[in-house]
Amino acid sequence: MPQSRPQREIARDLLAARGILRLAELRDAGVTAATVSRMEKDGEVIRLARGLYQLPDAELDANHSLAEAAKRFPKGVICLVSALAFYGLTDQLSKKVWMAIGRNDWTPRPSEMPIRVLRFSDDLLADGVETHVIEGVSVRVFGVSKTVADCFRHRGKIGLTVALEGLQEALRQRKATPADIARAADTGGVSTVIRPYLEALTANG
Incomplete structure (x- = not known):
């Protein structure tokens, strides 16, 4: 036809x-x-x-790289430093997009776009996911509490300083409650790591 x-x-x-x-x-x-x-x-x-x-004249969002990454990894979820930056919880400017994928998900070949892939278990990959629209693209991003917990879980990769900044800013900007973060930390198996910092930051109310 x-x-x-x-x-x-x-x-x-x-x-x-x-x-x-x-x-x-x-x-x-x-x-x-x-x-x-x-x-x-x-x-x-x-x-x-x-x-x-x-399109060449497309209006680029500040989070353009996240939309691009989501198109390349439809099953992936924006995580760690990239998720912190998306929520305005860090001053870190990462040159790569941090993305979580499943243990058995296919990893696309390297391209000109720098993406740092982390493999998550199915239950941790499905937990705390939010969907945001960036430049018309549905982008899956871990929620604030989950992101903070994951940053502590992967502090060896991103540094404890970044994880602490995320925790502090999430509480200061009231984007997550101490209870929410404690719950996410428990699910992610890092409650004993986060607890002392959480208690210190919330000790004065």
Whole structure:
């Protein structure tokens, strides 16, 4: 059946509505890889990474890299330093996106986009996940309490200073209660590690 709309128009409309698309999603909508390639050559789309496209005049969110990472790792969850930064709980500027995936999830090949992948057990990966929309993309991010607990669990990778900053800021900005953090720490198996810091920070009310 002949296509009623030109492929380029379909691609532009989809990208305008959804921000970032994988080549597979464009193909599903009837846009061939050859058309996308020609659009890239003509400057109508930009290639963010292998098989990942966006319009050249798209308005970039401060969290653009998270949206890009979510497209590359649809099952992944933004975690640790990247999640802290998303919630405004750290001054750390990470050059890579920290992302949690399942123990058996496939890891895409390295690309020009720096992503630090951590493997979580299924129960820890499913716990405390929130979905936020960034540039039209649904991005899964661990909630504040879970993120703080995970930072202590992986303090060997990110440093205790970063974990403490996240805890302090989460309490100061009232983005999580001490009880919420204690619960998440218990689930993550780090309650004995966090407890002394939590008690010290909440001792004065």
